[in-house]
Amino acid sequence: MKLIESQAKAIFAETGIPVPPGRIARTPDEARAIAQEIGGRVAVKAQVPIGGRGKAGGIKLAAGPDEAYEVARQILGMDVRGYPVERVLVEQAGSIEQEYYLSITVDRDRQAHVFILSSAGGMDIEEIAAQHPEKVVKLWLDAGLGLRDFHIRDLAVRAGVPAELFPQLAAIARRIYEIARSRDASLVEINPLARLSDGRLVALDGKMEIDDNALFRQKALAELKEAEGDHPLEVEARKRGLQYVKLDGYVGVIGNGAGLVMTTLDMIQRSGGKAANFLDIGGGARAEVVRNALEVVLSDPDVKSVLINVFGGITRCDEVARGLLAVMDSMDIRVPVVVRLAGTREEEGRKLLEGTALTPAATFQEAAQKAVAAAQR
């Protein structure tokens, strides 16, 4: 799950990473009051879970309270790359001498935490890497050793950070490492990490990603996840314990196993159609899980047909067929449903579905073609 700037900064402040004074406003009046409180120049920043806010006009400076009211009025209610802005962060805008980039993330290939530091902060790390690859400095950590002072000095020297900033940088680096470990954050990013004219290093923007697998031990963060701005169908599916991703097509897809379902989506596209969703019911197709899956998929108004693609391994296809029949008996199905059963006892399974409203298919290809044709009819 991704945390937005204000959530990340709250955690920064809690752990002692310097952030500018500021608060969340939901109305222009609140923005004015906060600007008044802070005094001087303020930044008004859209709080949406996506990058590129500045370019989209979601971040503006204001000289004083009245201007803060005015820019907040413009930003609140605007749409930043598909996300409506409901809240803005109003915070002190100091005068910036230099912008750095600092993050800790997980390097899948090296199977380690990696620190990234750059003196070309302020733009996306992908952009820095493309434009100034020599300015991206990395340091991989050994989980047993952890982060040591010499690591930070090494990183700072290679990135060209002046020596007088080392103590501040070291404190901040240690704290984001601590956040990565204590909050199970797979990304903690400060960009820009700004050196202000008074010499202080301050986190002007923050981004965090929390490992979903660790939410069982991150109770406070798990509550934020509940309120996350996913598609309503994704939220509903998550409640039912299903792995569901909303897509922009019209063929509903249900299958067992992530790879199998992804391949089903690919086959639908090859057959000239577009999938409405990804839904993995996992191993062992119990009737209750199939029912939950069908309910979620059928509640999507975009769905014009459904393809159920199951490979019976340990689970036998005849059992899956019986489960399906029980569900179909008790549900009102408004669209054609194509079922492909393969693997253990597939013949028996297919026989059981003969003469029902379900459309059987023998192969992956046939199933995708039938589901696409049914949707376009």
Added chain:
Amino acid sequence: MSILVDGNTRLIVQGITGREGQFHTSQMMAYGTNVVAGVTPGKGGQEVLGVPVFDTVREAVRATDANTSIIFVPAPFAAEAVLEAAEAGVDLIVCITEGIPVQDMIETVQYVRRQGVRLIGPNCPGLISAGQALVGILPGRIFTPGPVGLVSRSGTLTYEVVNELSSRGIGQSTCVGIGGDPIIGTRFVDVLRMFEADPDTEVVVMIGEIGGSDEEEAAEYIKEMRTPVVSFISGRTAPPGKRMGHAGAIISGGRGTAQSKVEALEAAGVPVAATITEIADKVAEALGR
């Protein structure tokens, strides 16, 4: 022959008293795997399906001379179970558990690598050497002994491919599910090396998916291989930034796309199949059938 598991495998099941652990122990035993011990803390002295249960892996190894362990322990405790097995001195650990925090796996993978212990998984279906030993949750009945080695990030997709191969009379040497997580103990290139050294594996099927760059790294190694490799990549139509079921199946920051993997593999001379049936066609071709 085969890789990693065979008739000499002496297996411990960690979490043998749980529902999953017990069910799959019965399946593995039915396939002929030599299950010598189970481990569940606090349940030492019991028996499950005639297999003695111990409180610790060390006791189990001492008493039974086990060399392999399979883990069916819930996610919050699974990384510790891997570490315990590594310290107890088994050579091969297979972790089935899904949903282990990334941070736990970073520590665990770095540790087992230093110890020289081979870890398969987590979030994987395990592995099978057809006709010899099943160490995992794969449906044994669809596998037939033969010359094709298979390595995959996806369980059910493996079964699909094996089913298709077996139905055409093409058997398998060993099939390894390396798991769908971002941090895993054994990657494509590790298994490819083992297949390359196995005289009985004549063709390798590699089933990849979006996320990370394991397939690209494998493509580099395949250039040096003598054994032909056939590949398949799922997730060609997956949108960026969305996790497609597997924790590791995500395109992020423009990296990990199916296109990048297909291009890398094709550049290494690997035929990349567009459909499951095409995988079997290309395998048959590579075998000269």
